[in-house]
Amino acid sequence: MTITQTQTKTAAPDERVAKRSPFQKLLGRPEVGALVGAIVLFIFFAVVSPTFTQPNAFATVLYGSSTIGIMAVGVSLLMIGGEFDLSTGVAVISSALTASMFSWYFSTNVWVGVGLALLVSLGIGFINGWILMKTKLPSFIVTLATFLMLTGLNLGLTRLIGGSVSSPSISNMDGFASARAVFASSVSLGGVEVKITVFIWFALVAVATWVLMRTRVGNWIFAVGGDANAARAVGVPVKATKIGLFMAVGFCGWILGMHNLFAFDTVQSGEGVGNEFLYIIAAVIGGCLLTGGYGSAVGGAIGAFIFGMANKGIVYAQWNPDWFKFFLGLMLLLATIVNLIVKRRAELK
Amino acid sequence: MNAKQIDQQTLLQNETDPLTHTPVHLLSLDKVGKHYGNIVALTDVTMAVDNGRVTCVLGDNGAGKSTLIKIIAGLHQHDEGVLKVMGEDRKFTSPRDALDVGIATVYQDLAVVPLMPIWRNFFLGSELTSGFGPFKSMDVEKMKDITKHELAEMGIDLRDVEQPIGQLSGGERQCVAIARAVYFGAKVLILDEPTAALGVKQSGVVLRYILQARDRGLGVIFITHNPHHAFPVGDRFLLLKRGKSIGYYEKKDITLDELTAQMAGGAELAELAHELEQLGGHGDVVKEVKGEVAEVAQTTGKAYS
Ligand SMILES: Nc1ncnc2c1ncn2[C@@H]1O[C@H](COP(=O)(O)OP(=O)(O)O)[C@@H](O)[C@H]1O
Ligand SMILES: [Mg+2]
Numbered sequence: 333m334t335i336t337q338t339q340t341k342t343a344a345p346d347e348r349v350a351k352r353s354p355f356q357k358l359l360g361r362p363e364v365g366a367l368v369g370a371i372v373l374f375i376f377f378a379v380v381s382p383t384f385t386q387p388n389a390f391a392t393v394l395y396g397s398s399t400i401g402i403m404a405v406g407v408s409l410l411m412i413g414g415e416f417d418l419s420t421g422v423a424v425i426s427s428a429l430t431a432s433m434f435s436w437y438f439s440t441n442v443w444v445g446v447g448l449a450l451l452v453s454l455g456i457g458f459i460n461g462w463i464l465m466k467t468k469l470p471s472f473i474v475t476l477a478t479f480l481m482l483t484g485l486n487l488g489l490t491r492l493i494g495g496s497v498s499s500p501s502i503s504n505m506d507g508f509a510s511a512r513a514v515f516a517s518s519v520s521l522g523g524v525e526v527k528i529t530v531f532i533w534f535a536l537v538a539v540a541t542w543v544l545m546r547t548r549v550g551n552w553i554f555a556v557g558g559d560a561n562a563a564r565a566v567g568v569p570v571k572a573t574k575i576g577l578f579m580a581v582g583f584c585g586w587i588l589g590m591h592n593l594f595a596f597d598t599v600q601s602g603e604g605v606g607n608e609f610l611y612i613i614a615a616v617i618g619g620c621l622l623t624g625g626y627g628s629a630v631g632g633a634i635g636a637f638i639f640g641m642a643n644k645g646i647v648y649a650q651w652n653p654d655w656f657k658f659f660l661g662l663m664l665l666l667a668t669i670v671n672l673i674v675k676r677r678a679e680l681k
Numbered sequence: 682m683n684a685k686q687i688d689q690q691t692l693l694q695n696e697t698d699p700l701t702h703t704p705v706h707l708l709s710l711d712k713v714g715k716h717y718g719n720i721v722a723l724t725d726v727t728m729a730v731d732n733g734r735v736t737c738v739l740g741d742n743g744a745g746k747s748t749l750i751k752i753i754a755g756l757h758q759h760d761e762g763v764l765k766v767m768g769e770d771r772k773f774t775s776p777r778d779a780l781d782v783g784i785a786t787v788y789q790d791l792a793v794v795p796l797m798p799i800w801r802n803f804f805l806g807s808e809l810t811s812g813f814g815p816f817k818s819m820d821v822e823k824m825k826d827i828t829k830h831e832l833a834e835m836g837i838d839l840r841d842v843e844q845p846i847g848q849l850s851g852g853e854r855q856c857v858a859i860a861r862a863v864y865f866g867a868k869v870l871i872l873d874e875p876t877a878a879l880g881v882k883q884s885g886v887v888l889r890y891i892l893q894a895r896d897r898g899l900g901v902i903f904i905t906h907n908p909h910h911a912f913p914v915g916d917r918f919l920l921l922k923r924g925k926s927i928g929y930y931e932k933k934d935i936t937l938d939e940l941t942a943q944m945a946g947g948a949e950l951a952e953l954a955h956e957l958e959q960l961g962g963h964g965d966v967v968k969e970v971k972g973e974v975a976e977v978a979q980t981t982g983k984a985y986s
Pocket of ligand 1: 722
């Protein structure tokens with residue numbers, strides 16, 4: 333048997349593929365549904381409420397969006413990686429409580445508490461991911477358990493240590509001013525006060541987008557969410573990737589926890605319950621598939637922005653805030669339907 | 682039986698390490714067994730893979746072919762026997778381990794992520810990067826170019842490497858998986874039924890690829906249930922049936938007819954003819970099967986009735 337040379341073909345343009353215009357390429361992006369929704373919602377509120385488009389009001393909308401959006405960055409990546417985290421809402425509070433209680437009772441500089449809170453947040457993420465990988469249970473169950481445990485720990489430990497439902501005020505402690513400057517200050521942009529969380533949010537979205545699109549870790553995130561078995565078979569470290577994603581969520585929770593702490597000076601130990609759904613909703617509205625393998629960090633950010641607009645827009649339009657939940661539900665339903673269509677189109681010919 | 686089975690002992694001593702003068706193969710399995718819970722999928726399988734040789738594994742569905750290669754590829758671990766790479770005892774704990782010693786695999790289910798673009802799938806787990814430390818990023822343009830080029834080499838002209846791989850046809854997806862393994866397979870290339878879903882022309886391309894890989898000095902493991910595909914390219918043939926080896930031959934010791942006969946199993950064919958006859962009708966079919974039984978009996982020197 334002799335070997336015949338394979339004929340090398342030059343990759344000539346294929347007549348079967350119609351040249352796609354930039355507009356068509358945009359339509360293929362995961363966040364396009366959310367983008368259209370955001371524009372419609374913006375125009376809607378701009379029409380019904382003249383104050384909505386004022387720079388100050390817009391800065392407030394952005395601030396509201398950022399407090400959801402910072403978490404939505406981590407939660408979106410995790411969802412693309414095929415997992416859920418129901419413990420995020422209370423984990424934010426756990427982080428803030430750790431920082432304030434530790435520096436108060438050990439009379440340290442608040443930055444020591446801030447550092448410890450980072451370790452705790454990353455640790456919660458690690459434990460979530462590690463249990464998930466060890467037991468192979470659905471992340472829904474594992475993180476529901478951590479959600480319940482953290483809720484109990486937040487309340488129980490705060491009462492046990494301080495005898496109260498909230499942490500003591502740390503406003504007079506060393507390092508408070510500098511920590512507040514980092515986590516909870518405002519920046520003046522042409523006379524408009526913009527909260528620093530907005531910039532942190534944008535920076536996180538940019539980093540997450542770069543990781544997803546341009547690094548090998550990003551490739552692994554898509555792969556472990558799209559088909560974990562296939563990913564493992566070609567040598568992707570599936571466990572490390574998933575555990576890392578939970579820790580990234582923990583990192584985002586730490587930032588938001590520190591903001592919550594330093595925007596005021598105490599933390600209510602019972603807060604945070606229910607917020608985990610807001611982050612998940614933002615990610616889903618932004619085009620992240622619940623089943624994993626598809627989505628973007630920008631999508632999650634747009635989802636958070638829609639959230640912020642609906643939340644504050646209803647106030648500016650002087651409506652009853654009761655309507656907010658209705659809006660949210662409707663957006664979620666529409667977004668999920670759009671996602672479903674996108675997925676079908678991508679999977680089937 | 683005309684065909685002479687390979688004596689396992691002499692086979693393992695055929696080639697020796699030039700330094701230590703001990704028998705060594707690129708890859709060898711000795712009495713390897715594997716069970717899934719209480720299901721015994723593989724028992725007592727011995728085979729060897731050498732540089733520039735094609736080892737074919739033949740067997741019907743459920744014979745344990747995929748299980749065998751999953752052990753070599755690091756997806757599963759064997760429970761019995763030894764797996765040696767370059768004479769060294771190994772038990773791969775993950776596919777990464779196998780890839781790191783240069784074993785690349787085309788899985789039967791292809792192991793591609795449907796929603797991801799073709800080029801991302803091609804380089805998945807072996808991405809090209811540039812830059813330093815935390816700022817290491819993927820060399821996207823280079824990866825796209827290589828993907829396009831490697832697939833063009835296979836005669837697949839892709840519309841767009843940005844397309845999700847799930848949109849390709851089964852055969853095209855197969856070719857991407859093969860091109861990927863050929864590109865990354867440094868020492869051993871494993872193909873699990875790569876021709877099963879392919880047309881005649883594309884099967885020819887795959888067989889030619891196997892020969893090219895062989896001539897580049899790779900050890901190839903080619904899994905198929907088609908002796909007509911196995912015989913022209915194979916140097917050794919391992920026949921599996923219900924998790925057991927029913928024969929292991931060098932090419933010089935067996936003919937295509939004998940291989941086919943072994944595969945078909947003369948006894949089963951005779952039984953089929955008998956059953957068909959009892960059912961009545963199908964006269965032409967019965968005649969055809971009987972003809973095949975006679976042929977099998979002739980080549981193996983056994984009589985079935
Ligand atoms: N993951 C698994 N769990 C349990 N049984 C399995 C598993 N994979 C394969 N088997 C069983 O092992 C046997 C051999 O399967 P396989 O190696 O896939 O055969 P082949 O590839 O030759 O068709 C079959 O009976 C199959 O049902
Ligand atoms: Mg198989």
